[in-house]
Amino acid sequence: MEINFGYVAISMKLKEASPNRTVTLKNLEKVDRSIWYSKVESLARQNISNIIRILRYNKAYGIKLYRFTSKIIPLATHPEFEEWDWKNILKIDFEELGRVVKETGIRVSTHPDHFVLLNSPKKEVLDNSIKDLDYHCTMFELMGLGTEYKIVLHIGGMYKNKEDSIKRFYEGFSQLSDRIKSRIILENDDKLYTMEDVLSICRTLNIPMVLDIHHDICNPSSVKVKELIVDVFNTWKGEIFPPKIHLSSPKSPKEIRSHHDYINPDEFVAFLEEIIGLTGDFDVMIEAKMKDMALIKLMEDMKNYDFIKKIGDASIEV
DNA sequence: ACCTGTCAAGTCTGG
């Protein structure tokens, strides 16, 4: 069984390579309006070219997964920038980025921020969420990447009634265009919607589920991971890429929900021991403050466990 | 060179 690893957004090894450079409206308001567009355009270009550097670096280090930041284009979905035609202005840049994605063979994804909520009772929040999803989807399309490149979402808020909120999630989802629907995959969260909840929704909608094993510890399902992992991975049937899980460790016993700088190898190995023999290949997205450094350290730490057959730069065989 | 406050967003809690 082969497992490939990746990390989120920022490389701690590469210097001057932020994929996240931004500007706020408050600061733009201090300068003349005539330079607003050139300012955000310049930052977006820097972000895209830094992402290209990151992808090439990932390839060189054998890192096969990478999550884009949601802030590639500053203020892309801000009402003040509705007139700004970033799709055409940055077309060439995204085409180049897409070529590098294909050339490096890295499985890229996005994870919209926590204000993207398909089950909000507020129409405005839903409308803004759809705009944000359109932005993410459009970037993939400009890169020329097929629907196997996914957008990971949570179910959303609870709003005092889980049943109603899940119903509203279905309603929100049904309002999405097919091009967006075909990229959405869902993840269990650390407070509200458990592995079981999300699995049930994914089965109903016939879309893949990302299992976050740390979230399942914070917000446990009534059934153990071992009992459901096969069903979770079955939601990926027919997909081009293998199932994906998220891996992180708690910052401390008191701050269990916060991410640690690194990954606790004991916890991950315990998970592997539980599911060994039940699944085929899968991918692991590491969510740790030290990003790629955490990944590299985990690979190093894994060398102390005998049952792992082979350890690569960012992959293992069990 | 470092530190603090601000920004952007929506939900939820506590008073």
Place this chain on the structure above:
DNA sequence: CCAGACTTGACAGGT
């Protein structure tokens, strides 16, 4: 009902 916490990284401005 409203203020603050939560989350995350970048950045502005002050020391």
